[in-house]
Amino acid sequence: MRGQVLGVDQRTGEGLVAGDDGRRYRFTPEDWAQRGEPAIGLQVDFEAEGDRALSVFPMPSARGVATAPPPPASREPVTDRNKIVAAVLAFFLGTLGIHRFYLGRTGSGIVMLVMTITVVGMLVTAPWAFIDMIRYLVMPDREFAARYARR
Known part of the structure; x- marks a missing residue:
């Protein structure tokens, strides 16, 4: 399922995701399946089990996900x-x-x-x-x- 991170407790790492189905799902740091930390507004993909979001991954096109800069060789030397x-x-x-x-x-x-x-x-x-x-x-x-x- 896909959704959006609504909030994250900076002390505990627990957070809340609004799923595309209109429901809210809780997640813990153990459920976050990516390096880095979740950010508010981040589009994610996750597995829903009851009111829990498991295996939460940021979407590749999601804002807040760092993208690689263009390689230096692509810039023309001046x-x-x-x-x-x-x-x-x-x-x-x-x-x-x-x-x-x-x-x-x-x-x-x-x-x-x-x-x-x-x-x-x-x-x-x-x-x-x-x-x-x-x-x-x-x-x-x-x-x-x-x-x-x-x-």
């Missing part, structure tokens, strides 16, 4: 950074790590900036910046947005 701008910065100012600062990668930007002071460091940061530029240009927009989204 970023205020542009991969073309990042690639241009990497090409022209890449040895200084400016493109890394633009993308929020401050740690590696500082490393590139400090390494550029020496000639050997410049020989390392120049190819590093060129590879970064190529990566930004070939990376799909969705992956770029997910990787470089502001946190």
